Amino acid sequence: MSTLNREPENVAAPHVCGDVTQANTATATRDGLHEQWFVACTQRELRRGNPLGVKILGLGVALFRQSNGQVAALIDQCVHRGTRLSAGKLADDCLVCPYHGWRYDGDGRVVHIPTIDGIKPAATPSDYPFRQRSLPVREQDGLIWVFIGDGNADKKPIFRMPFYGQAPWQSYFMVNTFDGDIGMLAQNFMDVPHTVFVHDGIFRSSRGSAMEATVALKAESVEVTYHDEQDKIGMMDWLTNPDHEPLVHTDRFFAPNVTRCDYLWGSRSGFLIVSQITPIDARRSRVYTYIAYRFRLPRWVLRALRPLLHLYTNIVIQQDVRIMRAHRQGLDNAPDFEAHNVRADVVHVGIDRLLAAVRRGETLPEAQRGEKLMRFEI
Known part of the structure; x- marks a missing residue:
């Protein structure tokens, strides 16, 4: 625990x-x-x-x-x-x-x-x-x-926004204030199991089958590679994956405060979400969400669709804002709460360990590094 x-x-x-x-x-x-x-x-x-x-x-x-x-x-x-x-x-x-x-x-x-x-x-x-x-x-x-x-x-290096200003990638930022500290938010942004409950029908829906992933805990990061070519996200396959390519999904946490989620379909379509978490105080954080995408459509069509993409991503992130508020309220109701982790929470545990190492001014001890297989149902 x-x-x-x-x-x-x-x-x-x-x-x-x-x-x-x-x-x-x-x-x-x-x-x-x-x-x-x-x-x-x-x-x-x-x-x-x-x-x-x-x-x-x-x-x-x-x-x-x-x-x-x-x-x-x-x-x-x-x-x-x-x-x-x-x-x-x-x-x-x-x-x-x-x-x-x-x-x-x-x-x-x-x-x-x-x-x-x-x-x-x-x-x-x-x-x-x-x-x-x-x-x-x-x-x-x-x-x-x-x-x-x-x-x-x-x-101290500064994290670079992937593909920023690089054609044919397009990008934009969303800024939101969340209830929660770095650990709570990084765990949410790296958490696939919650998506079928918090984002049901809009980002990912439950299909009652198992999903497997390899979790690599490194000196200053956690990397999760998902092994499910049948996985789907979003509601616009005609836009994101017109060639019906298998989804390559990788999530990363870079200590102390950055998450990056990559969704790639072949070599011509991709969608990236990078979250920069700035702690305001012990209870709240400001999150700068960077969205980068490239899809197999003419640039003028993508420009016309830009307001729709902004609306869609804003709806999804507001769902996370609300669930993190409920999460914070639940923790406030029992200040001595202690989390009970299961096998699917290995990513959460890894983030906790990395943040503890950062606070000590260290990288993650060698004994805590390595790879684990994570399996859960969505």
Whole structure:
């Protein structure tokens, strides 16, 4: 048996010392999960001229795009009185606190204080000892990533979105807030047995037969290869599989927070779902769902069908949003709950073990790696 994962407690935001001469970053207990890149938003969500506030593992982050196109990320707290900076505005390429107008450049330095500069010539940034912590930021594959850790961000790779911008593949993002932590959501996204109950008739229907899969537990990932050429997903075979090719289905979890599900029919048709899970706090997560597809139809037909595909995938993901809310409510009803795993839950156990290793700052121990056969009925 294994217990469900719990996310780390909230990270305390920076505070100002009593003499208000400098800003420090106070941190609560951290673990290896904090030393990761997380998606803060899509590029479209960060609009020019407006700051955006997000939370990652309980830590507020203020994002804004500078005139040179670069994105800046600061701890979302003014060092003056602690006000949320993302509630402010942008002026002269700086983030302006909405309370007393203190201005921050992209590096987090306070460069203008109205209550001082209003009675003497404008100061230069070096005149002020005040500074808020800035965070490493990267833009890649339509997403904006932030690193909230204390370690070397350059040593941590950022997950690439498969086939992003590569013809003939087309892609789009969906963004949703789920009730649940990384472990709960990764287990849901990698869970085939639930699909015949939660997504019955729209994604997969029960046929009363056995399905087998090989589960490979590796140093930093879980890979599940399904052995069922008769398996079908969705309601549009005429679109996804007009040549009646066998379905090749592979699911992967990349520690600590990415799932990838591949559905391929021959060499010309495919459908991918990649879920980037960003923990907001111990109870909620923001999920950036990347959908990539290629089908054996002219591009103009696929463009015309795009709204239908968006509607279909949104219906499916909203079903998962609702079931995870019910799952969270059930856990809240019995805080001392302990999961009872069966053979079909080997994927869940693997995800739990990988996340535990991440929190320790390690890869999965050699003794826990290997392959297992999973068998269940759908």
